[in-house]
Each structure stands twice: as structure tokens, then as C-alpha cells.
Amino acid sequence: MKVACMCSGRGSNMKSILEAKAAGRIPGAEFRGLICDEEGAGALETAAAFGLPSVTVPFRDFKGDRPAFEGRVLEALRGFGTELVVLAGFQRVLGKTVLGAYPGKVMNIHPALLPSFPGHQVWAKETGYGVKIAGATVHFVDEGVDSGPIILQGAVPVLETDGPDELSARILAVEHRIFPVAVDWVTSGRVTLEGRVSRLKGFGPSEAQAEAVLIWPPLTA
Amino acid sequence: MKVACMCSGRGSNMKSILEAKAAGRIPGAEFRGLICDEEGAGALETAAAFGLPSVTVPFRDFKGDRPAFEGRVLEALRGFGTELVVLAGFQRVLGKTVLGAYPGKVMNIHPALLPSFPGHQVWAKETGYGVKIAGATVHFVDEGVDSGPIILQGAVPVLETDGPDELSARILAVEHRIFPVAVDWVTSGRVTLEGRVSRLKGFGPSEAQAEAVLIWPPLTA
Numbered sequence: 001m002k003v004a005c006m007c008s009g010r011g012s013n014m015k016s017i018l019e020a021k022a023a024g025r026i027p028g029a030e031f032r033g034l035i036c037d038e039e040g041a042g043a044l045e046t047a048a049a050f051g052l053p054s055v056t057v058p059f060r061d062f063k064g065d066r067p068a069f070e071g072r073v074l075e076a077l078r079g080f081g082t083e084l085v086v087l088a089g090f091q092r093v094l095g096k097t098v099l100g101a102y103p104g105k106v107m108n109i110h111p112a113l114l115p116s117f118p119g120h121q122v123w124a125k126e127t128g129y130g131v132k133i134a135g136a137t138v139h140f141v142d143e144g145v146d147s148g149p150i151i152l153q154g155a156v157p158v159l160e161t162d163g164p165d166e167l168s169a170r171i172l173a174v175e176h177r178i179f180p181v182a183v184d185w186v187t188s189g190r191v192t193l194e195g196r197v198s199r200l201k202g203f204g205p206s207e208a209q210a211e212a213v214l215i216w217p218p219l220t221a
Numbered sequence: 222m223k224v225a226c227m228c229s230g231r232g233s234n235m236k237s238i239l240e241a242k243a244a245g246r247i248p249g250a251e252f253r254g255l256i257c258d259e260e261g262a263g264a265l266e267t268a269a270a271f272g273l274p275s276v277t278v279p280f281r282d283f284k285g286d287r288p289a290f291e292g293r294v295l296e297a298l299r300g301f302g303t304e305l306v307v308l309a310g311f312q313r314v315l316g317k318t319v320l321g322a323y324p325g326k327v328m329n330i331h332p333a334l335l336p337s338f339p340g341h342q343v344w345a346k347e348t349g350y351g352v353k354i355a356g357a358t359v360h361f362v363d364e365g366v367d368s369g370p371i372i373l374q375g376a377v378p379v380l381e382t383d384g385p386d387e388l389s390a391r392i393l394a395v396e397h398r399i400f401p402v403a404v405d406w407v408t409s410g411r412v413t414l415e416g417r418v419s420r421l422k423g424f425g426p427s428e429a430q431a432e433a434v435l436i437w438p439p440l441t442a
Contacts, residue, residue: 113354113376116337130418132374133334133356153353154436155334155376159426174434181440197351203442205380213395214435215375219402221424 001028001187004082005052006035006073006090011043012172013088013109013179018050020180028187032080035073037092055079059092070097077101086183091120093145104193106141107186109179111171113137113153118146123164123171132216134158134167136175138182140198149196152182157216222249222408225303226273227256227294227311232264233393234309234330234400239271241401249408253301256294258313276300280313291318298322307404312341314366325414327362328407330400332392334358334374339367344385344392353437355379355388357396359403361419370417373403378437 005014014034020026034047034054047054055076062069074097077085085098087108099106112122113135126134135155142148154174158167185191190201226235235255241247255268255275268275276297283290295318298306306319308329320327333343334356347355356376363369375395379388406412411422 113334113337113352115350115352116334127418129336130371130416131334131336132371133376135354135376150351150353152436152438154434155354155356156434157426157431159431160420160424161426170431174436177440178436195351197348199381200438200442203381203438205378205382205438205442209439210378210380210391212435212437212439213375213377214433215373215395215399216433217373217421217424217426218430218433219398221421221426 001030002032002081002083003029003086003183003187004033004035004077004080004084005031005043005047005086005088006037007041007043007088008036008038008091009041009043009089011041011046011089013175014043014086015046015050016176017086017088017180017183018046018052020184022050026180026184026187028189029084029183032082033076035076037069037073037090043089053080066095067097070095074098074101084187087141088179094141096143099141099143104140107151107182108139108141108146108148109175110137110139110146111168111175112146113155114139114146114150123168126158127162127164127167132158133214134171136171136178138179140193149193149198151185151191151198152178154178155214157214222251223253223302223304224250224307224404224408225254225256225298225301225305226252226264226268226307226309227258228262228264228309229257229259229312230262230264230310232262232267232310234396235264235307236267236271237397238307238309238401238404239267239273241405243271247401247405247408249410250305250404253303254297256297258290258294258311264310274301287316288318291316295319295322305408308362309400315362317364320362320364325361328372328403329360329362329367329369330396331358331360331367332389332396333367334376335360335367335371344389347379348383348385348388353379354435355392357392357399359400361414370414370419372406372412372419373399375399376435378435
């Protein structure tokens with residue numbers, strides 16, 4: 001499956017995916033290119049280091065004309081022969097132009113246990129609300145904000161000493177673990193949808209796995 | 222600290238708390254009584270088995286007059302000398318009459334990782350949405366619905382085969398583990414609030430604990 005990544009920043013999630021690919025852990029994906037909406041973003045260097053071509057479509061050049069921006073993004077996606085779009089730290093909400101061309105074929109990672117805390121400034125919302133467990137979610141993108149079908153989630157504790165930055169780092173570590181695996185599952189054809197509920201072919205949880213639990217603060221605190 | 226429980230159903234969460242008390246694990250609490258809003262609820266038998274007095278305040282007798290219902294509940298709470306109210310499967314939203322008399326002194330358990338899925342019919346919402354990780358939350362009650370400060374959370378996986386009933390059972394098992402501990406923490410004076418964020422005195426998480434994580438489906442799936 002031909003994959004394009006889209007990033008706005010450092011591209012650390014894309015890097016974790018490209019490293020997994022290099023290690024042979026995503027055999028079903030062929031990474032064709034990066035589309036970046038910010039000139040000079042670190043993701044461009046990361047892509048170059050992995051030999052991945054990139055196209056920059058600077059959002060600000062479009063002066064708020066989102067359909068024109070998306071049209072140019074779509075052109076770049078098609079230029080890469082893209083079949084699956086992986087949003088890896090892409091900071092804009094995509095609209096009908098791209099989503100209509102790739103229905104059910106756009107994946108995103110979000111730094112919260114959705115449906116809690118969609119949107120921006122998630123870490124400050126999480127620490128401000130006082131949740132004890134936070135996390136990350138890989139999901140398909142629909143036309144809402146972080147509202148599409150969930151593929152994979154990872155939960156982490158929120159420490160007493162956490163501010164937004166500390167929590168962000170802890171969540172990012174789990175993002176880097178789960179996103180490459182989710183991309184592998186999707187590109188190997190293992191993920192199907194029943195309505196909006198995703199299923200993973202060949203996965204029958206054992207009793208032992210079903211007893212997995214994360215409690216925070218720990219009961220021995 | 223003198224504690225009254227409030228239940229609407231079987232009272233299995235109250236039972237887990239009373240068992241923990243009997244085992245010496247909640248030394249700071251003195252359980253004074255149960256208030257039940259449903260005649261014939263199983264919780265009444267459970268209370269009797271532990272020698273706990275109970276008062277039934279049947280909601281339906283008040284024909285929708287919530288202030289009158291709450292007034293009677295408040296009278297019963299005062300009759301028990303209550304200092305802390307523990308809602309253990311109590312199915313009604315309390316209003317100003319009780320909350321105003323016990324500000325910051327009402328605890329509840331909710332079968333979701335709040336702020337996801339407040340309110341009723343939680344398990345069907347969780348399985349219908351397709352979350353991969355669900356859980357339970359012990360929190361202080363404020364005047365919103367399941368919106369108060371969080372004390373303790375437990376996360377569990379949602380299995381591919383889970384319907385609402387299976388998920389409910391898995392969440393209930395973690396409820397029974399976390400609620401007695403949260404009641405111990407509160408009744409021993411360990412829980413304080415900074416704004417709406419709860420803190421646990423004497424708890425300094427170690428690095429090892431901070432690496433706790435729950436990922437679902439498992440990465441080896």
C-alpha cells in the first residue's frame with residue numbers, strides 16, 4: 001500500500017514509523033513521500049534522512065483559502081501515488097477535498113484517550129482537568145475533529161508532578177510505540193470496520209491479556 | 222470519618238468497600254449507614270449482612286419533587302452523623318440540597334475514564350463508539366454530571382468480543398479494586414485539592430511506576 005505522511009513539526013512520529021519500516025516491521029507499506037504545511041519544519045530533514053521525497057505546501061501562502069490549500073495537498077498526494085494518508089503530527093483539520101478523495105484511508109494520532117480531549121492544547125487540558133490516566137489514540141479520520149473510528153490506544157499515568165510538557169513527553173513515548181504498529185496493521189489489511197468500530201483480523205485476546213489493567217495512582221501508593 | 226453509602230441496586234461496590242473495612246484496610250472510616258432510593262434493592266441485604274443500618278427513601282414516592290426527595294435524604298444523612306457520602310451505584314444526580322450540605326464531601330464511582338462518557342448507559346456508549354480502552358473513575362461530586370475532581374482511575378481493555386454486558390463486568394472488577402482504596406485515601410486525609418486537581422499526600426511516583434502503560438490491542442496482537 002502506497003503511503004504518504006503529512007507533518008507540521010519535527011516529524012518524530014513519522015520518524016518512528018520510518019524506523020519501523022527500515023527494521024522490516026511494516027512490510028505492507030511503501031512510503032512514497034511527505035507533505036509538510038510549514039516551511040523549514042524538522043520533518044523535512046527527517047524525511048530526507050530516510051530518502052523520502054517531500055513537498056512543502058505552506059498553509060500561510062493560501063491566505064486562509066482552505067479549499068485551495070487542500071487542492072494543492074491533494075495534487076501532491078496524487079503525485080506520490082498515495083493510497084493511504086498518515087497524519088503524523090499534522091496540525092490542521094482536513095476537509096472534504098482530501099477526505100472525499102481518501103474515504104477511510106486517512107489515519108491520525110492524537111495525544112489523548114479519545115473521545116476525551118479532542119482538538120488542540122491537549123496536555124494543558126489534561127493536566128488542568130486533573131485526569132489520572134491520559135494516553136494516545138490512533139484513529140481513522142472522519143469529517144469531525146478527532147472523532148473517527150479508533151484503531152489502537154495507549155494509556156499512561158499522569159504524575160503528581162506533571163505539567164503539560166512532562167505529560168506530553170510521556171504520551172509521545174507511547175505514540176512512538178503504537179503508531180508504527182497501527183500503520184502495519186492497516187497496510188497489511190488486518191483492520192476492518194463494523195460501522196464505526198474497528199476490528200483486527202486474527203486477534204483473539206486471551207484471558208491473560210484481558211486482565212491487563214492500568215490503575216493510577218497505584219493502589220500501593 | 223463518619224461515612225454513609227448511597228446505593229440504588231445490588232450494592233456490589235458498597236460490598237467491596239465494607240469487605241475492605243472488615244479486613245482493616247480503611248481504618249479512617251466509620252460506616253454509619255446506607256441510604257437507598259429503591260425499595261427492595263439488593264444493597265439493603267448487603268448492608269444488613271454487614272450490620273449496617275439502612276434507610277430507604279423511595280424516589281418514586283416523591284412524584285418528581287426532587288427537592289423534597291433530597292430533603293429526606295439529607296435528613297437521613299444527618300441521622301447517621303454523616304461526614305462523607307459515598308455514592309456506590311447510586312443512579313440519581315444529586316442537587317444543591319445534599320451537595321450544598323456536603324461540599325467536597327461526596328464521592329462517586331463512574332464506569333468510564335472520565336471525562337469520556339459521563340451519564341447513563343455508559344457501556345453501550347463505549348462499545349458503540351469503539352474505544353479500545355475503557356475504565357472506571359472515582360471522583361468527588363460537583364454540581365455537574367460526573368464532572369468533579371478525579372481521585373483515582375483504572376483503565377481496562379475493550380475486547381473484540383465485548384458487548385455492553387461483558388465490558389460492564391470487566392469494568393466492575395476494577396471498580397471493586399479501586400473504590401475501597403480511594404475511600405481509604407479520602408478518609409485518612411490523604412487527598413487534597415489544588416483547584417480541581419486532586420493530590421495524594423505521601424505519594425511520590427518512582428520512575429518504574431511512571432513507565433506503567435496499557436496498550437490495546439496489544440502490540441503483539
